[in-house]
Amino acid sequence: MKHSSNSTSRRRFLKTSAVLGAPLILPSGMWSASLKGAGPNSKLQVGLIGMGKRMQSLLRSFARFDDVQITATNDIVDARLKDGTNRVLKEYEKLKRSTGELKTFADFRELLEGKETDAVVIGTPDHWHAIQSILSARASKHIYCEKPLTRTIGEGRAVVKAARENGVVYQTGSQQRTEYGGKFRTAVEYIRNGRIGELKKIHIGVGGPAVADDLLNEDLPEGINWDAWLGPAPRRGFNEVLCPIGVHNHFPQWRRYKEYAGGALSDIGAHHFDIAQWALGMDDSGPVSVTPPEDAKATSGLVFKYANGLEMVHGAYEGRSGCHFFGTKGYIFVDRKTLESDSPKILETPLEKNDWRLEEIGSNHQRNWVDCIKSGKKPVADVEIGHRTNTICLLGNIGYWLNRPLEWDPKKEQFKGDKEANALIHQKDRSPWGDLV
Secondary structure, eight states: OOEEEOOOOHHHHHHGGGGTTSOOSSOTTHHHHHHTTOOTTOOEEEEEEOOSHHHHHHHHHHHTOTTEEEEEEEOSBHHHHHHHHHHHHHHHHHTTOOOOOEEEESSHHHHHHSTTOSEEEEOSOHHHHHHHHHHHHHTTOEEEEOSSOOSSHHHHHHHHHHHHHHTOOEEEOOGGGTOGGGHHHHHHHHHHTTTTSSEEEEEEEOOOOOBOOOOOOOOOOTTBOHHHHHTTSOOOOOOTTTSOSSSOSSOOGGGGBTTTOOHHHHHTHHHHHHHHHHHHTOTTOOOSEEEOOSSTTOSSOOEEEOTTSOEEEESOBTTBOEEEEEETTEEEEEETTEEEESSHHHHHSOOOTTSOOOOOOOSOHHHHHHHHHHHOOOOTTBHHHHHHHHHHHHHHHHHHHHTSOEEEETTTTEETTOHHHHTTSOOOOOTTSTTTO
16 A cells, blocks of 8 residues: 655645635536446545544544545644554555555645545534635535534535535534434434424533633644644634644544634534434524523523524533423433433334335445435535534524524524624634635
């Protein structure tokens, strides 16, 4: 197995930013069009962007697919790029599978320019998702992007637009729709078939909103392109909490800070609010109002209300994380290890022949994406779905930050009569990235 390095300097990284607004050169729809219906030896060539903790799992999943070939890796930390690349090589060695040349890139844009990839997997911090997704779509690369989809609501809509305009298949990494033994899928089917009667209230037990970055500046170690890590985020000094030094085995806490992400409310909320939207049949819409708790210091208790009057509460019910659905005939609780109800009949009675069912898609989220690239279908967590779920998380954040009731128009994606709230739909990114979204 060959391995080649194609790293770029910091100067090159910044120099190429002048052409960010221009579409990249690859033709649209190349893999799905050319390999749709092709033979078993056809392979999807995949590049990996961001070789951190989450990508360690994703690369193992993709390496196991006979019709997928990992052909490129990228990271802005030298040690993680080397480690991630070696993990890919070792995975193929363990599987006794041969690969061609595996290229490495310090600048993700050079990965996108190459012909060795048909698709990309994005596992970078949230504040990078929009830019990398838009440029990938313009390069006609199909996209698998980790959740939450974007750092702002405006970025999310821009990503959907780019994916649609360029005809790429885009899967959001909301794997609760496919995995965990089908618990969430079962809950959705039973709720939508009226097993708990008319749905009246939902409790989503996840953590609190994002806070402002208050970390101290630290000395920048060798081997980290810090300006490339910051990208569109406000300029600040290096801190290891945001970007761990070298290879690490934890999920870094950039997730906590609003400059880069949406806090635990978005990080885990992007999973559980996604199930609520699914159960409500609201994958293309959302709530119409947000009401924060009376206590301005509270980090739970915010209420989302839908047009039909249903309320969804951000906060654990009886101290339990996960999703509680309450109806006129009982409740269903679902989390990754649990599916239960207050009445055995609700879950133990099988669905009938004419009951509403979800489409059968298998039990692997990454596999669903690959299959949809082949078929041209939308994946189970299509980009619009990922954007709408993430919008709920970000609406919650804005509600906590402003600490007042807000009215939301899910069709126009604007707050009604609130200039200050609308200013938070998207904050302009740091130059030279600000003109892209």
